[in-house]
Amino acid sequence: MQEEPMPINGCLREKYEVLRDLENPVREMISRHESKRELWFPSEFLPADQETNNEKELAELRRRAEGVSDNARVAIALNTLTEEGLPHFHRLIALNLGDGPHWTEWNGLWTAEEDRHGNILRDYIRDSRLMNFSVLDRLQFDYIRSGFYPAWSGDPYKVFVYTSAQEKATAVSHLNTGKLVADSEPLLYAITQKIAQDESRHYAFYLNVFKEIIARDPNAALESAAGVMPSIDMPGISMANFNEYADVVRRSGIYGPRDYQKIVEQLISSWNIGLLTQLNDIGRKAQDKIMSIPARLQKVAEFIESRIGAKSFTFDVIFGRVLEMT
Ligand SMILES: [Fe+2]
Numbered sequence: 087m088q089e090e091p092m093p094i095n096g097c098l099r100e101k102y103e104v105l106r107d108l109e110n111p112v113r114e115m116i117s118r119h120e121s122k123r124e125l126w127f128p129s130e131f132l133p134a135d136q137e138t139n140n141e142k143e144l145a146e147l148r149r150r151a152e153g154v155s156d157n158a159r160v161a162i163a164l165n166t167l168t169e170e171g172l173p174h175f176h177r178l179i180a181l182n183l184g185d186g187p188h189w190t191e192w193n194g195l196w197t198a199e200e201d202r203h204g205n206i207l208r209d210y211i212r213d214s215r216l217m218n219f220s221v222l223d224r225l226q227f228d229y230i231r232s233g234f235y236p237a238w239s240g241d242p243y244k245v246f247v248y249t250s251a252q253e254k255a256t257a258v259s260h261l262n263t264g265k266l267v268a269d270s271e272p273l274l275y276a277i278t279q280k281i282a283q284d285e286s287r288h289y290a291f292y293l294n295v296f297k298e299i300i301a302r303d304p305n306a307a308l309e310s311a312a313g314v315m316p317s318i319d320m321p322g323i324s325m326a327n328f329n330e331y332a333d334v335v336r337r338s339g340i341y342g343p344r345d346y347q348k349i350v351e352q353l354i355s356s357w358n359i360g361l362l363t364q365l366n367d368i369g370r371k372a373q374d375k376i377m378s379i380p381a382r383l384q385k386v387a388e389f390i391e392s393r394i395g396a397k398s399f400t401f402d403v404i405f406g407r408v409l410e411m412t
């Protein structure tokens with residue numbers, strides 16, 4: 087089980103120096119992030135005070151939730167569990183970014199923002215009776231207990247490459263899940279869009295941090311990026327039946343290899359990777375590797391699409407219903 091950061095060698099020490107040197111730009115990014123985002127709370131969507139949470143509202147919520155399709159329910163279960171994996175990510179960020187006050191400040195703020203995502207989705211599922219809640223409870227327990235031990239832990243630069251890609255992937259996933267429920271359940275649609283807005287702002291933060299890292303240490307930055315960008319492990323990978331969940335999500339047009347290819351293309355363009363000059367051999371080799379990733383991802387997507395056939399799925403979390411998907 088790979089876990090703790092490597093012992094500080096020369097290269098890692100330089101990376102931590104770069105991370106410390108980012109204190110001023112990171113503080114500015116945190117202020118910009120806070121000034122742009124509107125702080126919201128789960129109870130604004132689902133009132134929990136006794137006087138406002140009445141039976142009539144709950145009955146109406148449950149009636150609307152009946153119209154949510156089974157594949158959307160599977161996606162919401164996966165999105166919820168992914169969000170509830172927050173302890174893994176809080177730990178990984180704390181472990182990998184060092185103890186500079188700007189990083190602990192960001193980790194606290196980011197964690198507080200993320201915490202609402204799992205909370206609102208769980209509150210919604212519970213109030214609406216959208217799925218088998220005791221099964222969801224068990225899945226969450228097992229997922230958190232099993233941990234998340236990605237290969238990028240141990241290299242702080244890789245953390246920013248992964249989080250940039252991951253925040254964007256999560257935003258896409260919430261946005262597209264929302265589209266599936268927009269007609270039947272406007273409240274759930276509003277929740278998914280609100281979460282997606284947060285994810286997009288987190289994406290902007292991590293993207294800009296890595297831009298600053300490239301400006302300061304381009305060769306090592308590209309070497310780290312080349313190690314992460316070919317494929318990222320989604321956070322729920324250690325969950326039971328993760329592949330079935332991911333397959334339903336892909337077949338539903340919510341998130342799949344084509345989306346990841348687009349994300350990689352956006353990262354390459356935002357970080358100007360193809361235009362970087364004055365690199366050494368390591369940097370140039372990494373640059374070439376990164377620039378070849380989109381074409382390879384396209385081949386992977388075409389291969390998966392060529393093999394796709396009708397398949398049926400069953401998930402206990404949506405009451406054991408059978409999904410027939412093409
Ligand atoms: Fe989130």
Ligand SMILES: [Fe+2]
Nearest residue numbers: 253284285288
């Ligand atoms: Fe996020």
